Amino acid sequence: MTDAAPRLKGLLEQVLGHPLPVRIRAWDGSEAGPPGAPVLVVRNRRALRRLLWKPGELGLARAWVAGDLDIDGDLYAVLGLVSGLIWERGEDARGLGQALRESDVRAAVRGLFRLAGPGLPPTPPREEIRRRRHLHTRRSDRRAISHHYDVGNDFYEIVLGPSMVYSCAYWTAPESVGGTLEDAQRDKLELICRKLALRPGQRLLDVGCGWGSLAIHAAREHGARVVGITLSQEQAAYARKRVAGEGLTDKVEIRVQDYRDVRDGPYDAISSVGMAEHVGAARYLEYAQDLHRLLAPGGRLLNHQIARRPQRDESTYAVDEFIDAYVFPDGELAPLGTTVTQLERAGFEVRDVEPIREHYALTLRRWVANLEADGARAARLAGPGRARVWRLYMAASALAFERNRIGVNQVLAVRTPESGASGLPLRTRTWNT
Numbered sequence: 001m002t003d004a005a006p007r008l009k010g011l012l013e014q015v016l017g018h019p020l021p022v023r024i025r026a027w028d029g030s031e032a033g034p035p036g037a038p039v040l041v042v043r044n045r046r047a048l049r050r051l052l053w054k055p056g057e058l059g060l061a062r063a064w065v066a067g068d069l070d071i072d073g074d075l076y077a078v079l080g081l082v083s084g085l086i087w088e089r090g091e092d093a094r095g096l097g098q099a100l101r102e103s104d105v106r107a108a109v110r111g112l113f114r115l116a117g118p119g120l121p122p123t124p125p126r127e128e129i130r131r132r133r134h135l136h137t138r139r140s141d142r143r144a145i146s147h148h149y150d151v152g153n154d155f156y157e158i159v160l161g162p163s164m165v166y167s168c169a170y171w172t173a174p175e176s177v178g179g180t181l182e183d184a185q186r187d188k189l190e191l192i193c194r195k196l197a198l199r200p201g202q203r204l205l206d207v208g209c210g211w212g213s214l215a216i217h218a219a220r221e222h223g224a225r226v227v228g229i230t231l232s233q234e235q236a237a238y239a240r241k242r243v244a245g246e247g248l249t250d251k252v253e254i255r256v257q258d259y260r261d262v263r264d265g266p267y268d269a270i271s272s273v274g275m276a277e278h279v280g281a282a283r284y285l286e287y288a289q290d291l292h293r294l295l296a297p298g299g300r301l302l303n304h305q306i307a308r309r310p311q312r313d314e315s316t317y318a319v320d321e322f323i324d325a326y327v328f329p330d331g332e333l334a335p336l337g338t339t340v341t342q343l344e345r346a347g348f349e350v351r352d353v354e355p356i357r358e359h360y361a362l363t364l365r366r367w368v369a370n371l372e373a374d375g376a377r378a379a380r381l382a383g384p385g386r387a388r389v390w391r392l393y394m395a396a397s398a399l400a401f402e403r404n405r406i407g408v409n410q411v412l413a414v415r416t417p418e419s420g421a422s423g424l425p426l427r428t429r430t431w432n433t
């Protein structure tokens with residue numbers, strides 16, 4: 001058979017009720033679709049079986065992880081076209097779906113089953129079997145963090161580069177966008193320290209300290225005494241080595257500790273960068289209360305966190321299955337308004353919100369480029385499936401930030417004392433200066 005691609009294209013369009021914007025190359029070498037369009041490579045029939053067994057995002061992801069599906073050409077272009085179908089046409093597609101004759105769709109699905117050939121559904125990967133409800137106990141959080149972060153520091157060195165910062169960088173000026181990721185990450189760390197108004201000798205708690213970059217910056221550049229906490233053993237070992245290398249062991253302590261177990265407050269300032277996404281809606285208020293309790297009166301919190309957009313009907317919100325199963329088990333995004341409300345409920349005075357959505361798209365594109373530049377080694381270190389997942393999730397996330405599906409915000413909050421003296425200057429921001 002040398003006509004798999006045109007048959008597949010026809011059947012998929014019949015199911016979707018929409019022309020496919022990408023070209024398809026099938027296992028028999030046949031191709032179909034708009035000439036010059038990016039190519040979705042379907043390497044074998046197993047890819048189809050995975051899709052049919054678990055239609056939608058998760059089926060696609062499984063086929064991608066296993067290498068049964070691939071992209072020939074610009075990854076962003078294909079993701080843009082496919083996500084365009086899912087996001088922009090979500091509403092229309094539902095309308096279209098209703099307009100489609102059910103008997104036609106059923107016939108097309110039967111055709112897809114025939115094309116997929118016989119075979120048992122592939123066993124789901126271990127990550128999916130381990131999925132559980134989002135309880136966010138200390139134990140489940142430790143396990144989820146280990147899944148994501150104990151992949152190996154060498155792998156993260158490839159993706160993140162020498163700065164080893166795993167959160168959105170800050171591109172200070174249009175010219176800086178052409179600069180290095182390391183400069184943009186250093187500028188982000190500096191921005192956070194300035195927002196916290198760190199002074200020599202002050203105690204900073206860095207919740208979710210990763211590989212120690214902010215802790216080191218705050219101690220080295222601002223003379224702060226820092227406690228950095230992480231749930232990842234590998235991160236902590238790496239961070240401690242860096243701290244020692246910088247000669248900062250008297251100023252920086254790295255602990256493997258859950259934020260719920262920190263008892264040695266009060267701190268003058270707290271940073272939480274790219275960490276609150278792990279907390280979960282059910283625990284968010286407790287998290288905010290814990291940080292409030294750990295701060296001295298007048299102390300500042302800088303919470304840097306990814307936000308999703310609110311749903312028209314929040315009760316229909318569901319976590320992204322692909323991200324949950326393969327990337328961040330138990331990660332949860334909240335709308336910005338919810339985060340601000342919870343911080344206020346915990347007693348904070350929220351003083352500044354800086355949305356930096358576009359900065360994350362730029363950062364993610366650098367991470368994808370880093371991974372692609374050293375793809376073979378990344379696959380050796382983390383396993384080919386994992387390297388493929390990371391590439392897909394980071395590229396898809398870059399598009400999601402670019403298209404305003406998700407955002408990221410730096411929220412500055414103060415444990416304002418009874419007197420009302422916030423300690424902030426009258427103007428915290430200057431536009432065009």
Ligand SMILES: C[S@@+](CC[C@H](N)C(=O)[O-])C[C@H]1O[C@@H](n2cnc3c(N)ncnc32)[C@H](O)[C@@H]1O
Nearest residue numbers: 165166167208210230231232258259273274275
């Ligand atoms: C995306 S990383 C960000 C690391 C770092 N802040 C940076 O910007 O590079 C998230 C961090 O949060 C930590 N984390 C997640 N849940 C935690 C918890 N319950 N207690 C302490 N740390 C936690 C992880 O171990 C990891 O270090």
